[in-house]
Amino acid sequence: MTDYRLTTVETVREAGSWAFTAREGDADREVFLVPCVDEPGETQDGEGPVRAWINRCTHEDQRLYREDIGAVTRGGSVVCPKHGSAFDACDGSCDNGEAAGTTLREVDVAVRDGAVFLTDDDLTYLYEELPDDDGDDEGPSSSSHLTF
């Protein structure tokens, strides 16, 4: 399978996150890219690492990347907009809040010459951005202490 060129590292860095939809078997999968800024040295040449994650919180069926705000990143983590659990942007792990002890599902990507390629054998690129809102997103709950 030929790797699919998704976007550039610069685009992901400037926007903070970038999303696309892919096909896995009979299902569509939402995926988002975020910079991984915890690896000194790899971010110096403008082609530093980018990670790709399935766009579903491990706590509930909740998008982490939303069309209106993208993925909320803070201190090297991706923050769930519903209950505020923070997932490490580099390894997907979570040690806090409702999703503590879980890890996001990673999607394989590679960076070459400043471009990000989808290299995951299980996924086929469909289109940039996400499908129309399926109605299962919820904003921050009353128990959330997040402000955006």
Ligand code: FES
């Ligand atoms: S839905 Fe993400 S922490 Fe609860």
